[in-house]
Amino acid sequence: MSTQPALLIRGADVLGEGSRDVLVVDGTVVATGPDAAAQAPGGTQQLHADGLVLLPGLVDLHTHLREPGREDAETVATGSQAAALGGFTAVLAMANTDPVTDNAEVAERVHDLGRRAGYVDVHPVGAVTKGLRGEELAELGLMARSRARVRVFSDDGRCVQDARLMRRALEYVKAFGGVISQHSQDPRLADGTACCHEGELSGRLGLPGWPSVAEEVVVARDVMLARHTGSRVHVAHVSTAGSVEVLRWAKAQGVAVTAEVTPHHLMLTQDLLSGYDPTFKVNPPLRPAEDVEALREALADGTIDAVATDHAPHVRQDKEHAFVDAAFGMLGLETALAVVISTMVAGGRMGWADVARVMSTAPARIAGLTSQGRGVQTGAPANLTLVDPTRVVTVDAARSRSLSRNNPWHGRELTGAVHLTMLRGRVTAREGLVWGEEEQ
Numbered sequence: 001m002s003t004q005p006a007l008l009i010r011g012a013d014v015l016g017e018g019s020r021d022v023l024v025v026d027g028t029v030v031a032t033g034p035d036a037a038a039q040a041p042g043g044t045q046q047l048h049a050d051g052l053v054l055l056p057g058l059v060d061l062h063t064h065l066r067e068p069g070r071e072d073a074e075t076v077a078t079g080s081q082a083a084a085l086g087g088f089t090a091v092l093a094m095a096n097t098d099p100v101t102d103n104a105e106v107a108e109r110v111h112d113l114g115r116r117a118g119y120v121d122v123h124p125v126g127a128v129t130k131g132l133r134g135e136e137l138a139e140l141g142l143m144a145r146s147r148a149r150v151r152v153f154s155d156d157g158r159c160v161q162d163a164r165l166m167r168r169a170l171e172y173v174k175a176f177g178g179v180i181s182q183h184s185q186d187p188r189l190a191d192g193t194a195c196c197h198e199g200e201l202s203g204r205l206g207l208p209g210w211p212s213v214a215e216e217v218v219v220a221r222d223v224m225l226a227r228h229t230g231s232r233v234h235v236a237h238v239s240t241a242g243s244v245e246v247l248r249w250a251k252a253q254g255v256a257v258t259a260e261v262t263p264h265h266l267m268l269t270q271d272l273l274s275g276y277d278p279t280f281k282v283n284p285p286l287r288p289a290e291d292v293e294a295l296r297e298a299l300a301d302g303t304i305d306a307v308a309t310d311h312a313p314h315v316r317q318d319k320e321h322a323f324v325d326a327a328f329g330m331l332g333l334e335t336a337l338a339v340v341i342s343t344m345v346a347g348g349r350m351g352w353a354d355v356a357r358v359m360s361t362a363p364a365r366i367a368g369l370t371s372q373g374r375g376v377q378t379g380a381p382a383n384l385t386l387v388d389p390t391r392v393v394t395v396d397a398a399r400s401r402s403l404s405r406n407n408p409w410h411g412r413e414l415t416g417a418v419h420l421t422m423l424r425g426r427v428t429a430r431e432g433l434v435w436g437e438e439e440q
């Protein structure tokens with residue numbers, strides 16, 4: 001392994017708490033503060049970071065990398081590049097691949113592809129049930145003990161509908177500190193055709209309705225199963241005010257439940273569907289403004305623990321259909337931080353320490369990652385993200401590193417841009433370029 005030159009980051013605003021120098025040697029933060037410069041060994045490179053905010057590297061609990069099986073939509077390498085450009089140093093790769101990540105062999109393959117690409121730590125999520133069929137449990141223990149050390153399990157894309165299976169899965173993963181991440185959608189209340197928030201709009205547009213209660217009944221049930229089993233449940237892509245109410249109650253009872261919200265559910269509303277553009281078709285659907293407001297409030301007050309992208313790339317042929325026939329999902333890795341800054345920081349609802357909590361520390365804790373989300377402290381691995389907090393960027397879908405173009409942010413002005421991302425001291429992305437392109 002080649003050794004990295006030491007790096008002194010000068011004058012960055014660390015978590016918004018004031019400017020400090022940070023010295024990185026051999027992939028580790030070795031000093032912060034006034035004496036960092038004095039400790040720098042000969043040959044240390046300097047990075048002038050005045051006006052930039054330094055955050056711990058972001059961790060995404062919910063990414064679809066599509067490999068194996070749909071390498072035309074995304075690969076571990078291209079998704080990892082998009083992640084690094086978005087300020088991430090670790091991503092959890094969902095199990096709805098082909099073949100499904102429901103055994104140790106596929107999990108290790110995804111893990112190793114991530115290692116080889118080298119832009120972010122790729123942690124495979126294991127399926128809860130074999131083939132995502134919802135019938136029998138997948139090889140949870142074997143995946144946990146594999147080289148991939150799987151801790152997060154999800155049938156995402158599908159809901160684990162059977163309460164008995166969900167109960168057994170929760171009991172099983174408790175033994176090794178795992179967590180079940182649930183795609184909360186009661187398929188009897190919102191089937192596979194449901195694609196528009198159920199209400200006046202779905203009626204007017206003539207689209208099959210996806211009622212809020214289809215999410216809320218599953219969240220409520222799972223909270224009770226978590227309480228009963230004493231195990232951990234995580235609610236993926238929370239989208240309604242009612243789910244927030246259930247979460248608030250459950251947390252007050254001390255139930256081990258955590259939840260994530262996506263950037264799109266924090267900013268975009270259902271009225272975008274009136275043009276029938278399949279770019280805005282996503283599961284769960286975009287909701288009314290009242291839900292968006294409830295989600296923002298819940299993120300700010302800690303009821304929702306984390307922001308997760310649900311980056312869901314799809315090739316043109318799967319998206320360019322009549323709205324009802326198009327695939328569900330939208331891109332998110334490269335824009336997530338800017339959306340959080342634009343919706344939560346710019347208006348003063350959250351500070352930088354909160355951003356670090358919801359996009360790094362909390363997701364790392366939920367996923368059981370010990371070398372991520374550690375903050376900017378001496379002795380911690382140098383997984384870091386430098387942000388230009390006031391730069392306004394107009395999103396251009398054509399410039400994305402993702403192989404797919406289903407980008408709901410195209411043409412939007414967002415505040416905040418990733419300046420640099422570092423994984424264990426190595427620069428993985430810098431000003432729109434990824435590692436390897438830099439030196440040319």
Ligand SMILES: NC(=O)N[C@@H](CC(=O)O)C(=O)O
Pocket residue numbers: 064096156157158183281282283284310312313328329330
């Ligand atoms: N979110 C989506 O609309 N789609 C996801 C699956 C999922 O997260 O449910 C996908 O895999 O495309």
Ligand SMILES: [Zn+2]
Pocket residue numbers: 156157158183236237283284
């Ligand atoms: Zn889902």
Ligand SMILES: [Zn+2]
Pocket residue numbers: 062064094156157310312
């Ligand atoms: Zn998903």
